[in-house]
Amino acid sequence: MRLPSWITQHLAALRAVLVFTVLLGLAYPLAMVAVGHIPGLDGKANGSLISVDGRTVGSSLIGQSFTDADGNPIARYFQSRPSMAGDGYDPTATSASNLGPESVVDTIATDPEESSQSLLTQVCERSKAVGELDGVDGSRPFCTPDGVGAVLAVFRADGLTGAITRVVSVNQAAPATPFLADYQGVRVQLAEPGQDYVAEGGIITPIRGDAPAEPAVPADAVTASGSGLDPQISPGYAELQVNRVARERGADPAAVRRLIEANTTGRALGFMGEPAVNVLELNLALDREFPAR
Amino acid sequence: MTMTTAGVIFVLSLVVALVAVYKPFGDYMYRVVSGTRQSRVERGIYRLVGVNPAAEQSWGVYARSVLAFSVVSLLFLYLLQRVQDKLWLSLGFDPVVPHGAWNTAVSFVTNTNWQSYSGESTMGHLVQMAGLAVQNFVSASVGIAVAVALVRGFSRHRTERLGNFWVDLTRITVRILLPIAVLGAFALMLGGVVQNLSGGTDVTTLTGGGQTITGGPVASQEVIKELGTNGGGFYNANSAHPFENPTSWTNWIEIFLILLIPFSLPRVFGRMVGQNRQGYAIAAVMAILALASVTLTNVFELTGHGTVPQAVGAALEGKELRFDVSNSATFAAATTLTSTGAVNSFHDSFTPLGGMMPLFNMMLGEVAPGGVGSGLYGLLILAVITVFVAGLMVGRTPEYLGKKIGAREIKFASMYFLIMPALVLIGTAAAFATGNNETALNAGPHGLSEVLYAFTSASNNNGSAFAGITVNTTWWDTALGLCMLLGRFLPIIFVLALAGSLARQQPTPASEGTLPTHRPLFVGMVTGVTVVLVALTFLPALALGPLAEGL
Numbered sequence: 001m002r003l004p005s006w007i008t009q010h011l012a013a014l015r016a017v018l019v020f021t022v023l024l025g026l027a028y029p030l031a032m033v034a035v036g037h038i039p040g041l042d043g044k045a046n047g048s049l050i051s052v053d054g055r056t057v058g059s060s061l062i063g064q065s066f067t068d069a070d071g072n073p074i075a076r077y078f079q080s081r082p083s084m085a086g087d088g089y090d091p092t093a094t095s096a097s098n099l100g101p102e103s104v105v106d107t108i109a110t111d112p113e114e115s116s117q118s119l120l121t122q123v124c125e126r127s128k129a130v131g132e133l134d135g136v137d138g139s140r141p142f143c144t145p146d147g148v149g150a151v152l153a154v155f156r157a158d159g160l161t162g163a164i165t166r167v168v169s170v171n172q173a174a175p176a177t178p179f180l181a182d183y184q185g186v187r188v189q190l191a192e193p194g195q196d197y198v199a200e201g202g203i204i205t206p207i208r209g210d211a212p213a214e215p216a217v218p219a220d221a222v223t224a225s226g227s228g229l230d231p232q233i234s235p236g237y238a239e240l241q242v243n244r245v246a247r248e249r250g251a252d253p254a255a256v257r258r259l260i261e262a263n264t265t266g267r268a269l270g271f272m273g274e275p276a277v278n279v280l281e282l283n284l285a286l287d288r289e290f291p292a293r
Numbered sequence: 294m295t296m297t298t299a300g301v302i303f304v305l306s307l308v309v310a311l312v313a314v315y316k317p318f319g320d321y322m323y324r325v326v327s328g329t330r331q332s333r334v335e336r337g338i339y340r341l342v343g344v345n346p347a348a349e350q351s352w353g354v355y356a357r358s359v360l361a362f363s364v365v366s367l368l369f370l371y372l373l374q375r376v377q378d379k380l381w382l383s384l385g386f387d388p389v390v391p392h393g394a395w396n397t398a399v400s401f402v403t404n405t406n407w408q409s410y411s412g413e414s415t416m417g418h419l420v421q422m423a424g425l426a427v428q429n430f431v432s433a434s435v436g437i438a439v440a441v442a443l444v445r446g447f448s449r450h451r452t453e454r455l456g457n458f459w460v461d462l463t464r465i466t467v468r469i470l471l472p473i474a475v476l477g478a479f480a481l482m483l484g485g486v487v488q489n490l491s492g493g494t495d496v497t498t499l500t501g502g503g504q505t506i507t508g509g510p511v512a513s514q515e516v517i518k519e520l521g522t523n524g525g526g527f528y529n530a531n532s533a534h535p536f537e538n539p540t541s542w543t544n545w546i547e548i549f550l551i552l553l554i555p556f557s558l559p560r561v562f563g564r565m566v567g568q569n570r571q572g573y574a575i576a577a578v579m580a581i582l583a584l585a586s587v588t589l590t591n592v593f594e595l596t597g598h599g600t601v602p603q604a605v606g607a608a609l610e611g612k613e614l615r616f617d618v619s620n621s622a623t624f625a626a627a628t629t630l631t632s633t634g635a636v637n638s639f640h641d642s643f644t645p646l647g648g649m650m651p652l653f654n655m656m657l658g659e660v661a662p663g664g665v666g667s668g669l670y671g672l673l674i675l676a677v678i679t680v681f682v683a684g685l686m687v688g689r690t691p692e693y694l695g696k697k698i699g700a701r702e703i704k705f706a707s708m709y710f711l712i713m714p715a716l717v718l719i720g721t722a723a724a725f726a727t728g729n730n731e732t733a734l735n736a737g738p739h740g741l742s743e744v745l746y747a748f749t750s751a752s753n754n755n756g757s758a759f760a761g762i763t764v765n766t767t768w769w770d771t772a773l774g775l776c777m778l779l780g781r782f783l784p785i786i787f788v789l790a791l792a793g794s795l796a797r798q799q800p801t802p803a804s805e806g807t808l809p810t811h812r813p814l815f816v817g818m819v820t821g822v823t824v825v826l827v828a829l830t831f832l833p834a835l836a837l838g839p840l841a842e843g844l
Contacts, residue, residue, distance in 0.1 A: 273541025
């Protein structure tokens with residue numbers, strides 16, 4: 001008996017799928033797993049794990065949080081970048097913030113559970129915190145002194161035009177003090193929880209302020225990475241933390257700088273990527289050379 | 294050296310490498326797709342599949358073979374996900390929910406690799422390697438096979454025969470994709486990409502906290518994800534994850550792998566039609582558009598407009614430090630100029646105009662250089678439309694490579710071109726009409742960009758995401774699944790129909806009035822037609838989204 005051609009075609013397709021599954025889906029990856037057991041390659045194929053005194057403490061490629069149980073930075077360690085992976089540096093929940101470049105208005109709800117911060121406020125808050133931790137000026141453009149996004153909703157008589165009738169600092173609620181006393185002669189009000197000033201017709205106006213164009217706190221200290229697992233910080237952010245870490249450990253800052261240099265990767269072949277410092281390896285070196293007192 | 298200088302050298306080194314491999318690698322691929330001597334492995338595969346490698350197919354049979362293979366692949370992948378808890382290496386994950394499994398199966402079979410799931414918490418190792426990675430290979434082979442069939446339509450005369458799909462599929466997989474994948478996986482493992490079957494290693498961190506270091510057969514999947522312009526990450530963070538892309542030089546290799554086949558296929562085209570200069574012309578169009586896009590993306594990202602990038606001092610949100618801004622922008626351009634959709638940084642947090650570039654790249658129809666195979670056939674369709682437009686200007690029947698572009702041919706070409714914009718715009722409108730746009734994370738113009746990006750990505754089989762949108766709902770999984778399916782297979786059917794119609798023709802000898810299709814004039818015209826068609830189609834939508842946000 002001859003089967004109709006459309007059936008033979010699908011049977012051929014089924015056999016092809018099975019053949020390719022065995023070849024490409026089992027033989028090939030398992031062969032590569034076997035290759036990963038070659039001495040010298042096996043450490044990398046297994047995740048570049050780092051052991052200290054026979055105990056695995058992490059992977060040199062995966063960043064870690066150096067915070068206490070409450071999420072506060074532990075001062076004797078260099079701090080990693082902010083992370084959006086789970087509760088921070090969780091490899092089972094890798095993620096970026098996915099907040100856009102104009103994410104500048106916080107949701108201030110009556111129920112704190114429903115409130116959420118804009119990307120701008122997150123940046124401002126981190127900058128302020130890092131500045132306080134390391135004793136530098138944490139101010140940034142478009143940030144208020146109390147560490148939220150400096151953003152006004154400006155209401156005009158005829159919508160987009162006309163005299164200004166009302167100005168609200170949308171990211172500041174009581175008991176804060178508005179970051180500007182008045183805007184073009186109109187007194188700036190605080191935001192009321194639960195209000196949506198965008199929907200009410202306010203024109204969202206971020207205010208640059210007079211912070212230096214190059215803030216003391218580096219860019220990588222205030223931004224989350226793509227994976228949430230970024231193992232590195234910039235040499236600039238490491239430098240910012242030197243004095244604090246040296247002080248906490250009773251070490252010579254110059255010696256700490258030498259450790260930073262030893263754990264800095266330059267550009268591959270001189271032009272790929274950017275120089276950066278591996279935080280976990282740096283902190284391990286610190287623990288070895290300058291154990292906490 | 295400043296970041297800008299290093300970034301420029303990074304791009305130039307990629308250009309040099311691609312130019313260097315164009316001839317040797319293109320010639321190698323030409324021998325693969327036109328050779329008739331079958332190796333023992335290939336003969337074994339034909340015997341197991343039950344096909345006669347010497348029997349050639351008409352366009353209809355070729356198309357039905359493509360569809361049959363894809364339907365069976367889809368069902369197989371769907372079932373594998375639905376029963377993963379009962380199989381080896383499931384890591385204890387539950388079966389994937391039906392709408393998620395449908396979406397993922399469609400996504401990988403159509404070479405889209407859109408992901409509405411999070412890899413490390415949804416898919417066991419077996420589904421990843423025996424399901425998803427297999428489709429990474431064969432969906433790429435299908436794309437190349439269809440492109441080769443179209444070129445045969447130009448190079449053959451007075452025949453119904455366009456080759457044998459099963460032979461093309463097998464030879465492309467075994468001779469092109471698999472050997473490069475083995476080499477590439479080895480190189481990535483040297484850089485630190487993991488390749489094991491571990492379900493995860495629990496460690497106690499320096500501060501006494503817990504961390505699970507994930508494992509998996511990542512390197513073997515990562516390499517074909519780039520080489521086959523697939524893009525589906527093993528982990529949620531895709532190529533931003535240190536285990537998928539650990540160093541700045543693995544980043545270079547991954548971008549090179551993404552561009553390798555699409556940029557070398559014009560050589561195959563030139564060799565097959567017997568005029569290498571035709572291949573150079575097509576490659577030139579691709580290169581002009583690609584370089585312009587890479588440059589603009591870098592400029593926008595390095596300038597860092599937008600409130601948050603200015604507050605930060607750099608567009609660093611969502612970017613890894615080892616790639617920094619410039620190499621992230623270059624990756625973003627490469628992944629959306631092709632149909633890859635892998636990301637090493639998160640486009641949603643790009644500057645407004647920097648984030649528009651990936652969107653614009655996909656709207657170009659992914660022809661510069663486009664996905665493996667789909668880029669070449671997409672650009673050849675645009676070349677056909679260009680000779681038609683040029684023919685209208687001077688009032689004579691247009692021809693391309695000696696084949697007349699008549700009513701029948703131009704109908705297939707226009708149908709091909711119209712499918713993608715129709716799916717994108719109707720899909721976006723439907724999301725807003727039904728209120729499903731509310732799953733977007735951001736409001737206002739950025740929210741529109743997120744919805745528009747999702748449909749553009751799905752309909753073009755790109756698979757990258759503006760990520761700030763929740764798409765694992767039934768509505769989104771279904772709608773985007775349909776867009777991926779129609780956006781992949783309707784164009785393939787029209788391409789093969791066009792190929793059949795061209796192959797039947799007797800070639801017209803070139804005359805005084807024939808438009809030469811290898812000169813800079815023609816290159817400029819194809820580039821212009823491409824940009825103008827996209828601008829006419831999508832400017833209104835772009836104006837409401839990223840342009841409104843960025844200006």
